[in-house]
Amino acid sequence: MSKVTFSMEDQVAVVSMDDGKANAFDFEMFAELNQAMDQAEAAKAKLVVFQGREGLFCGGLNLKLLPTLPPEKILEMVNQFGQTMCRVFLLPIPTVAAIAGHSIAGGMQLAFACDRRVVKDGPIRLQMNEMLTGMVLPSWMLRICKSVIPTQWQAEVLLHARTYSPAEALAKNIIHAVAPADQDIVAAAKQACQDLLALEPGAYSYTKRLMHGPGLAEDLAKLPAEMARK
DSSP: OOSEEEEEETTEEEEEEOOSSSOEEOHHHHHHHHHHHHHHHHTTOSEEEEEOBTEEEEOEEOTTTGGGSOHHHHHHHHHHHHHHHHHHHHOSSOEEEEEOEEEETHHHHHHHHSSEEEEESSSOOEEOOHHHHTOOOOHHHHHHHHHHSOGGGHIIIIISOOEEOHHHHHHTTSSSEEEOTTSOHHHHHHHHTGGGGGSOHHHHHHHHHHHHOTTHHHHHHTHHHHHTTO
16 A cells, blocks of 8 residues: 555645654655655656544654564665655755654654644644654754754743644744644645745756755764764
């Protein structure tokens, strides 16, 4: 069963994650997310919407799978995570995370890698919880997060593992919009990003790489040492 599906709606690519469980990142999910981004680029989409399912956007890395893997496979999986999130961050198409459910750890990382974040109103938990689970935040992840989280809130988001409601996240400019609880989240995301559809693709792509690219590959290369805490 596919964990990621792809569709096109009026030049908008919709990438939907649903593994029937926690929407946790694993090797299959990364491969399918990259395939979906390939499809979006090939279709010359003007916007890419990443969504989970109702009630759950993404639970982050599969923490049940990780302890069962040998060290080299753990590093491979964490490296694929970094490569995939950095690809989202550099994708030459505007991106939006359409969040209709809990978004934890790596799920928030995907959201932060997008240009915009739209969250459905309701009892939704938004949290970078790595400091509670003992996961190191590597340099590549900190680079992405610090590029979008306002400086005054970076410590509580990244170091203090604070949980936010949609309204709290909006008040601190961690997300861009809160959609009504009864609105379809993809429709809400498209509505919040209408201005992005008018951007000239070539200028957007080149400028985004100039803006986000410097130092990113070097940060990714630090991952093995940082995961070993050396």
